[in-house]
Amino acid sequence: MADRYLHLTGTAPGRFLTRRLGLPQPAPLRRWTLETPHLDGPLLHLTAGASAVTGVAEALRTSGLTVTERADRPAAIVLDATGVATAAGLGDVHAALHPVVRSLAPGGRIVVLGTVPSPDDHHQAAAQQALEGFVRSLGKEIGRGSTVQLVRIPVARIPGGASAHAAGSTLRFLLSPRSAYVSGQVIELTSAAPDSGSGSDPVADPAAPLTGRTALVTGAARGIGAAVASVLARDGARVIALDVPGAREELERTADRLGATALPLDITAPDAADRIAAAAPDGLGVLVHNAGITRDRRLANMPADRWASVIEVNLDSVLRTTDELLKAGTIPRGGRIVATASIAGIAGNTGQTNYAASKAGIIGLVRSLGPRAAADHGVTVNAVAPGFIETKMTAAVPLFIREAGRRMNSLSQGGLPVDVAEAVAWFAQPDSTAVNGQVLRVCGQSLLGA
Secondary structure (H helix, E strand, O other), X not given: OOOHHHHHHOOHHHHHHHHHHOOOOOOOOOOOOOOOOOOOOOEEEXXXXXXXOOOHHHHHHOOOOOEEOOOOOOOEEEEEOOOOOOOOXXXXXXXXXXXXXXXXXXXXXXXXXXXXXXXXXXXXXXXXXXXHHHHHHHHHHOOOOOEEEEEEOOHHHOOOOHHHHHHHHHHHHXXXXXXXXXXXXXXXXXXXXXXXXXXXXXXXXXXXXXXXXXXXXXOXXXXXXXXXXXXHHHOOOEEEEEEXXXXXXXXXXXXXXXXXXXXXXXXXXXXXXXXXXXXXXXXXXXXXXXXOOOOOOOHHHOOHXXXXXXXXXXXXXXXHHHHHHHHHOOOOOOOEEEEEOOOHHHHOOOOOHHHHHHHHHHHHHHHHHHHHHHHHHOOEEEEEEEOOEOXXXXXXXXXXXXXXXXXXXXXXXXXXXXXXXXXXXXXXXXXXXXXXXXXXXXXXXXXXXX
């Protein structure tokens, strides 16, 4: 369903009216297209105090933007605050960004680079944790469709060149139109990246980074799953689109459109992992757990079968198939596992105790399995947590609840399925090796659970 309010605020009368009434004024978001793959304008590279890392400039140059230390109208600003280790040093953050923040172009990007708070130095830990509050607040006030993020880079990874490659995929994603609906997020790169074999090699073709990889997407017939399948296919993957047999017709249409393989299969079936492995005899480079259901009702009115079915589809089947596919070696070294959580699993939601429990469980899975899968299998495990995304499901939500969902975020609008898909594609990148155990909210910095 079209967002008529967003269209209204794009007109002169609409801007006048909403400004007079003090209503939200969402800016249309610019998303990736083949014709406009990059932001328009230079990237302003700043430092707060003395940098604690090297190789940042090399990583920034992979963004496709012209990197400069002075610009009148930058499309992006990257502030290296890795060297901020005291409360007094936070003044350098203000001094660096205060003079230039108003000059950021509409739809621009601000990325603050920090390090992991130290367990041994409480002054450094306080200063680096302060950056999180700073970034989340700036994201809520920046406006005009712009976004703000914090990327924590373990200092030990930076010297020597490999570190710049490790941070590169993250910076390319955040400094591009692909991250249009991601704001106020904290991404922590790992210093214990898996030994991924060929998965850690530089991408041969940046326009098709998943070439030669097979990706399986569950719940792929429609909505977010179909968008994920489409973006992975765009990036060069051979896609296997999985959905329940009851959605076979729609699944086959989606697969035909993408040149993908349709796999009608109930993911809760006891032999689901075996059938997935049979469909991918050469292994799965990317496994995306997207299938999910809702059976909403307040707990006092929720029968056991409504509870059990949501836990089974959304969580238990994910745990079971992941374990079996890893054990069987179907996901080789360098593989990527991406699961779909939800902000309901972070903030909770009335009438969704079952759904929120299942999605919080996904977050627990990712945080626990990520480090172990990296060590034991050379595989990374991450999750996306969508907020209000414009789908057929949200179009059926009552008007006032739907409008609240759209406006209660820093970008004052709902996201699109492609926004979630772009985040999944970033996690799936062969050179996203240092991104592991992360849960990325694709919610426009929703006020829920922020």
